[in-house]
Amino acid sequence: MSVDWANRQRNTNHMVRKIAGYVFKKSEVTPNQLYGLSKLSWITNSYEGENASYIKSTKIPALGDIFNRDFTSSSLEEVSQDIALILKDSSVDKIVQEQTGFTNFYKAYRNSSLRWVEDNFNTLLPMYKSAYAAKNNSDRKRLIQAIQQTPGIPKANHKKQLMKAEYFLTPAFFMLDKEIKFPLINGNEGVKNLLKALEVQGDDLLKQYTAMVNLYGTGGIEDAADLDQVGSDLPDFIETERKKAKKGLLKNKETKNKDKLPLKDEEDVEVIRKAGTIKQRKVHNQLTNMIRTALSKYTLLEGRDNSCMFDVLVQKYCKKQDLLIEVKSSLEKPNIRMVVGQLFDYWYALKGDEEPHIAILLPEAPDSECVKFLEWMGIGLMWFQKDQLHTSTEWLKQLAIES
Numbered sequence: 001m002s003v004d005w006a007n008r009q010r011n012t013n014h015m016v017r018k019i020a021g022y023v024f025k026k027s028e029v030t031p032n033q034l035y036g037l038s039k040l041s042w043i044t045n046s047y048e049g050e051n052a053s054y055i056k057s058t059k060i061p062a063l064g065d066i067f068n069r070d071f072t073s074s075s076l077e078e079v080s081q082d083i084a085l086i087l088k089d090s091s092v093d094k095i096v097q098e099q100t101g102f103t104n105f106y107k108a109y110r111n112s113s114l115r116w117v118e119d120n121f122n123t124l125l126p127m128y129k130s131a132y133a134a135k136n137n138s139d140r141k142r143l144i145q146a147i148q149q150t151p152g153i154p155k156a157n158h159k160k161q162l163m164k165a166e167y168f169l170t171p172a173f174f175m176l177d178k179e180i181k182f183p184l185i186n187g188n189e190g191v192k193n194l195l196k197a198l199e200v201q202g203d204d205l206l207k208q209y210t211a212m213v214n215l216y217g218t219g220g221i222e223d224a225a226d227l228d229q230v231g232s233d234l235p236d237f238i239e240t241e242r243k244k245a246k247k248g249l250l251k252n253k254e255t256k257n258k259d260k261l262p263l264k265d266e267e268d269v270e271v272i273r274k275a276g277t278i279k280q281r282k283v284h285n286q287l288t289n290m291i292r293t294a295l296s297k298y299t300l301l302e303g304r305d306n307s308c309m310f311d312v313l314v315q316k317y318c319k320k321q322d323l324l325i326e327v328k329s330s331l332e333k334p335n336i337r338m339v340v341g342q343l344f345d346y347w348y349a350l351k352g353d354e355e356p357h358i359a360i361l362l363p364e365a366p367d368s369e370c371v372k373f374l375e376w377m378g379i380g381l382m383w384f385q386k387d388q389l390h391t392s393t394e395w396l397k398q399l400a401i402e403s
Contacts, residue, residue: 002229002296002298003295003297003298005228009180009224009225013174013176015095015100016175017132017178019063019066021132034124035065035114036061036064036066038113039058040059040100040175041103041174041175043058043102044104047099047101059100063083069082076096080094080095080096103171106187108155109153109155116168120151123146127143128176131172153165167187170183170185171186184224185208185209193234198211199211215227219304233315244305244307246303246349246350247301247302248302249299280330284328287363294388295314298314298315307349308349310342310350311327311361312326313325313350317399322351323358323399326359326360326361331367336360339360343379357380358378358380360380363383365383375393380393381393381396382396389401
């Protein structure tokens with residue numbers, strides 16, 4: 001999961017709600033339309049870029065099912081324009097052309113699930129409409145209880161091999177939910193990790209749902225798209241009476257407030273306090289927001305515990321290895337010296353004696369003396385130039401432009 005992926009999920013929700021609002025106003029809704037709405041969550045192994053295979057194989061046929069159109073020979077641009085005319089909403093043109101879909105639904109059940117929708121249509125249609133109209137947790141819990149009573153989906157040519165109904169329905173209800181609070185509970189590895197971390201992997205669906213939604217408002221998790229990023233890192237997000245949360249999802253920082261901005265770490269900022277101004281803190285926040293955009297294809301975390309208030313942790317930036325980044329708003333030597341200590345201290349708190357992968361982000365390229373010092377310390381260096389992320393560090397070149 002990543003910031004980009006979570007936004008892709010939100011884009012899918014936005015598109016499906018636009019379309020579902022039109023469909024559910026009709027006096028008659030067909031099984032094909034419910035099936036088509038559900039298929040809009042599906043992707044294939046090729047799901048990135050304008051020519052990704054899921055567009056022709058899955059997305060366009062799903063839209064054809066929903067609008068009873070033959071889009072076989074149409075491009076996505078032509079399809080989006082047609083749908084915008086049908087809905088009488090010009091904004092839909094752009095929405096439909098966004099990258100959407102987020103679950104690689106089991107191929108063996110893709111075709112048989114249509115027959116399942118047809119067989120259970122009178123049960124499913126009210127559920128889909130309830131997901132679209134859901135306003136609170138009580139509404140969603142009723143849907144979860146209904147899913148528990150819904151029969152499984154038979155595998156093509158193997159009717160005794162049933163897939164759990166939630167694997168098909170929770171992605172659909174995620175897309176239909178106005179607040180994006182209906183969590184994904186399917187066979188995805190990240191979901192399995194999350195349920196394991198919550199110690200509910202073997203419990204019934206209602207207990208799994210309750211444990212998941214109880215995380216909203218924790219560690220920067222605001223909705224089900226955020227929740228889908230957490231996975232095996234969950235223990236570090238949870239705060240108890242004995243333990244504070246160490247991590248949270250990195251969120252946009254305030255940069256326009258004219259009042260005094262809060263300091264990140266009261267124990268380490270005396271040098272900044274003396275130099276320091278609201279302007280410097282705004283620069284810090286601006287740089288943090290810029291790196292959140294530049295590295296949006298990764299899951300980005302921030303420190304939440306006063307003992308470990310790191311700026312950015314880039315998950316799996318290099319295979320399974322994480323990268324810890326500290327952001328500094330000034331190139332002055334006291335700031336550079338301070339960040340070295342912070343980086344090693346934070347890394348040890350998070351990773352123990354693992355080999356450190358640590359870097360500093362500065363507002364511009366520093367002088368050669370600073371570059372040599374950081375190289376000698378084994379600390380990566382990055383900065384922004386014309387909104388593009390640059391580096392002088394060989395092992396960071398996959399993240400930034402090498403300078």
